[in-house]
């Protein structure tokens with residue numbers, strides 16, 4: 001590590017290893033750094049302990065592996081995504097994964113589409129008839145994510161959490177439940193498993209091993225990054241792994257998916273003394289933090305999870321302006337200028353990333369860059385985390401979660417595109433929920449760069465800026 005940890009960070013690295021610790025903090029405050037340092041400190045203190053680091057996705061597990069290289073190589077510590085861990089566990093217990101085992105959202109929608117055509121589902125003539133397959137798929141994902149096991153549970157579960165306000169009324173839930181049960185039955189009959197259903201997979205492994213806790217399910221210490229984006233069912237799965245202590249880190253202002261949990265519902269005791277906040281940023285210059293604060297506005301993503309807005313203290317400040325707006329009445333021209341700026345940075349050997357709200361804009365931009373003689377590529381997952389400058393990287397906002405770069409260029413900051421495109425057809429509480437989620441997404445993405453942020457927009461500027 002090229003720097004010394006600050007005192008509040010050291011205190012969290014060394015914080016009592018037994019029980020639960022939650023490390024909260026604003027973007028760039030060093031949550032992941034502290035989490036990974038803590039994993040190493042635990043190994044130093046308890047050389048025979050088993051340690052599992054759960055990263056949110058492949059890009060972040062790649063970052064963690066790089067930092068924890070030696071311990072991973074020696075087999076003293078495992079770094080996995082939650083999905084990967086559940087899969088390894090299930091495989092160890094003899095669960096088979098034949099081709100086509102996983103039902104992703106496209107497969108889920110196909111199954112649901114077929115089920116919904118059947119008159120026996122009794123949807124005709126109800127409000128549910130107006131639902132799109134993608135709304136059905138969202139509701140199924142919510143049922144899985146909240147670990148709802150019966151119609152009674154479904155009727156009793158409050159519609160809490162962002163993105164849930166528009167759920168079906170009580171009178172329609174029995175019908176939704178029938179569709180959900182049918183989906184599960186048909187999926188199982190075809191030997192498939194819903195990709196979102198991690199807890200279900202672990203339960204399958206338990207049944208197979210005929211033990212309450214399958215072998216290899218436990219580690220002495222578990223450290224979980226980006227906890228804000230876990231679903232309740234995932235958190236329940238995680239909560240049962242550690243024999244001694246679990247450390248979570250996360251920032252609820254960066255919750256960018258429609259998922260929700262409460263610690264209590266997951267069976268996790270979290271006394272206030274064990275929920276610690278890291279203030280300040282070690283990543284962003286002052287101008288970027290100021291913009292990030294504006295983006296977040298008055299948002300309160302979740303009162304029960306202890307959100308705090310970014311602090312103006314401890315920002316990096318070298319007296320320069322690091323936020324650039326590229327505005328032009330024509331979107332195409334604004335984008336071209338922003339792309340040329342990115343090319344300049346890239347040719348100057350800087351670690352620049354271009355991020356866009358939709359894949360389509362990335363593909364169009366790669367074409368434009370090709371015409372300008374620059375080799376650009378769409379990168380995601382590990383390729384993005386391990387980028388080496390061979391191509392000028394483009395990616396979507398979500399892919400940059402937990403990552404950082406030197407310079408960031410954002411395309412598509414026109415209001416009718418971001419957030420407008422995502423909000424069409426929404427009203428009332430659902431509209432507000434979605435807006436809040438997109439604010440978080442924009443907050444996350446604008447806080448990625450260490451040096452400069454460039455935003456391109458043609459026409460009306462994104463309302464969050």
Ligand SMILES: Nc1ncnc2c1ncn2[C@@H]1O[C@H](COP(=O)(O)OP(=O)(O)OP(=O)(O)O)[C@@H](O)[C@H]1O
Nearest residue numbers: 003004005006027028029030031032033282283402
């Ligand atoms: N004490 C420190 N001194 C200097 N740099 C630091 C310090 N702590 C962390 N950093 C650096 O600051 C950056 C942000 O750290 P990190 O990614 O751990 O923050 P985070 O809170 O997890 O961020 P985010 O929530 O935005 O993903 C990294 O480049 C990290 O190396």
